Amino acid sequence: MKKIEAIIKPFKLDEVKNALTKIGVQGMTVNEVKGFGRQKGHTEVYRGAEYKIDFLPKVRIEMIVTDEMVVKVIETIERAAKTGKIGDGKIFVSPVEEVIRIRTGERGKDAI
C-alpha cells in the first residue's frame, strides 16, 4: 500500500477529485496549506509598508492506494492538476505500514 500526497493549485481541486473518483479512488483527505517551490510570491502594500508574501496558498490531497493503483493515480493527478505554468505542484509517494478501518476493524487492503 502506498500513500500518495499531492500539492496542487487550489482551483484544481475539483478537477483532480473528480478525475480520481472516476478511476476508482474511494477516499481522500484534503487540507489548505501554504508553500512555494520555484513559483515567486507577490508583494502587498499597506499604506506604504511592503509585505513580500513568499508562501502561496496550495491544497494538499492525501490518499492511500494499493500498489497496483499507484501508476494510474499518479498519471491522473498529473493530467488533471497540470496548467503548464510554474507552481503546478508536486506528487510524493511513500510506503504505508498499516491501514485500519475504525468502524469494522478491517486491516490492510480491505481497509482502503
Add this chain to the structure above:
Amino acid sequence: MKRVFFPLPMLGLLMANAALAAESAPALPKVDTGDTAWLLISSALVMLMTPGLALFYGGMVRSKNVLGTLMQSFMIIALISVQWVLFGYSLSFGPDRWGIIGDLSWFGLSGVGLAPNPDYAGTVPHQAFMIYQAMFAIITPALLMGAIAERMKFKTFVVFTLLWSTLVYDPIAHWVWGTGGWIRKMGGLDFAGGIVVHISSGVSALVAALLVGKRKGFGTEPMALHSLPMTITGAAILWFGWFGFNAGSAIAAGMLSTSAFVVTHIAGAGGALSWAFGEWIYKGKPTTLGAVSGAVAGLATITPASGFVGPMPALFIGLTAGIFCYMAVMGKNKFGYDDSLDVFGIHAIGGTWGALALGLFASKAINAAGNNGLFFGNPSLIAVQALSVVSAWVYSFVVTFILLKILGWTMGLRVSEEEENSGLDLSQHGETGYSF
C-alpha cells in the same frame, strides 16, 4: 410623560421632551426641541464613532491582537464617561481659572442641570451639551491609542488614559471652547475639534510611538493587517458618525448645521479620491485601505473648518488632505518610527492643515459668529490659527512626554516580549478573537 410644546423659531422636528416635565422650574421658553433632538442624535452618532474607530483599528492589527485593540476603545468609553461626569466636564467647560482650565465647581455635574446654559448652548438643556461633549472626550484618547497598538500594557493603558484626558484633553478643550479659555478669547477658531481632538491626539500619538518603542520585529517581520473588511466597516461608521461630530457642533438644527454637514461630506469624498488616485499613480494600484484612509483624512481635516467654510473650499481641503496625509504616512517609513496605525500622519497633519485652512477660507457669510479668513479679506485670522496650532502641538508633546516617562519608570509601558509574541488577546485578556 408630559408633552410640552414651545413656539418654534423656524423649521425643525417636534419631539416630546419628557425631561422638561421633571424640572421644578416652570416651562423654559428657550429650549428648542429641534436643536435638542439634533444634539442628542449627534451625541449618539459621535458615541458610535468610538466603536467604529475600534473596528477601523481592529482590522489593521494582527489577529492575535484584535481583542486587545477593540478592548481599548470600549474601555475608554467607560473610563472617560465616568471621568467626564465626575470632573472632566468641569475642567473643560466649567468656570474659568486664568484662561487655562475650568474649576471643579461642576464636580459630579453639580450645577449642570436641564436648563440651558447660555454661555454654550442657549437652546438645549445643559446636560445635552455636556453629554455631546463627553463623546468627543471619549474618542480623542481612543484615537491616540492607535499609534501604540499591539504592545501596551493594559494596566498602564488605563492609568494613562485617565491622566492624559485630565491633563491634556481637558485643558486644551478649555482653551479652545471653554468660556474664558485663552485661545477662544484670542479669536482662535475650531468648530468641531481639529485642534482639541486631532492635533492633541495626533501629536501625543507620535510621542507615545517614540517612547513606547517599535513593535518587536517591526521592519523585519511581516505584520500585515488581518481584516480589511473590518477596517472598512469601521471607516464607514466613522464617516457616518462624523456628521454628528461636525454638524452637531452647530449645537443647533438649521442653516449652520446643514452647511457643516455638507462640507463634511464633500471633504470626506475629496480625501478618499485624492489618496486613492495618488496611490494609483505613485504605487500602481489604488487600495481599499488607501481609499478609506483618505476619507478619514479628509473628514479629520475639515473638522475644525466645518462650520466656517463653504462647499468648494471644502472640496479643496478634502483633496489636499488626502494628498498631504498620504505623503505624511509614506514619509513616516523614511523616519523609521512605529506609529502603527498612522495617528500622527492622519490626525496631527490633518488637524493642523484644517485649522490653518480655516484661516484662509473662513467666511462670515457662512457663519456670522466666526470670522473671515485670508481669502475673504482678513489676514489676521491665520496668524491666530497658527499660534493656536503651535500651542496645542507644544503642550500635547511636552505633557504627554512627561506623563509617559513617569508611567514608564513606575508601571512600565509595554507588555513583556513573551506577551507580545503570544498577543494581547491572550496575555492581557485571556481570550481568543477567532476560533476556527
